[in-house]
């Protein structure tokens with residue numbers, strides 16, 4: 001599949017990794033195993049960690065929180081570390097402590113609306129405190145040569161999404177941020193669950209596009225509700241890049257189709273991806289990683305294909321009972337391919 005994309009100004013990509021296609025930070029989802037899976041599907045995409053709080057980095061088990069799959073580290077694949085916090089000193093310290101973990105950029109979460117995050121006074125509620133966010137990113141940038149970026153919403157609650165967003169972006173831009181991942185809907189901090197806050201406040205791609213057009217010196221990356229190849233590619237010309245969250249997780253082959261269109265990267269077969277992940281599972285389970293913690297991210301691989309149900313069920317139900325490396329992945333992928341071949345014959 002080829003799309004005619006307009007030429008995009010190359011100077012938009014100078015700082016840091018190529019950000020034309022990225023996978024959003026998602027707590028409990030985008031862990032190191034999930035990222036390794038996505039890496040096989042779209043090797044050029046920029047992948048994000050789950051959010052890690054600055055406090056956790058400072059006081060917690062850093063190898064567990066910040067460690068990457070050794071294969072990905074060795075290959076130098078681009079991964080952005082997302083931090084959460086609102087204390088400039090702690091964020092600076094966490095940024096410094098992350099230096100040896102091989103990340104390509106450090107991102108500050110100013111978009112997450114959960115209660116837990118609000119009570120810690122970080123995430124989306126920080127959109128109301130642009131000066132504090134500016135202090136945070138400036139303190140982080142003081143500790144790393146890596147780009148420091150921000151992920152935010154177009155506003156919160158009754159904040160004016162024209163002037164309020166502009167003031168917020170002015171503040172972070174003055175503090176040195178040149179890349180913004182914009183979830184193009186407001187967060188309503190009262191009365192909605194985090195899940196509802198990802199669906200109910202309306203998307204406003206036009207507002208996001210106006211921000212991008214008004215600030216050609218910045219990279220504005222569009223996020224939110226992008227769930228088909230065509231819809232995603234139709235937005236790409238207006239932005240420096242696109243970021244997919246749930247669609248990338250639930251229907252991961254969308255990443256391959258986008259990587260083909262954006263980077264000219266040939267789409268790998270599902271069987272090749274499954275085989276590579278089976279080899280990965282052989283290595284990790286030998287280190288006592290439970291198979292299930294790898295396969296749970298892979299349930300969408302055969303989405304829309306013959307064998308999708310078999311794949312989901314077998315991988316979902318059997319992984320906890322198996323202790324023979326990645327054999328289950330090989331077996332079920334083989335069975336899915338046979339089903340597809342029989343139907344094609």
Ligand SMILES: Cc1cc2nc3c(=O)[nH]c(=O)nc-3n(C[C@H](O)[C@H](O)[C@H](O)COP(=O)(O)O)c2cc1C
Pocket residue numbers: 024025026027028029050051082109110111112151183198223224225226243244245246247
């Ligand atoms: C399970 C889950 C966990 C998430 N965790 C984070 C997070 O840690 N940090 C963050 O900035 N956004 C988080 N998000 C929001 C996503 O990064 C993204 O902005 C949102 O899902 C909208 O994009 P989408 O419509 O492509 O999914 C999370 C979303 C989901 C579904």
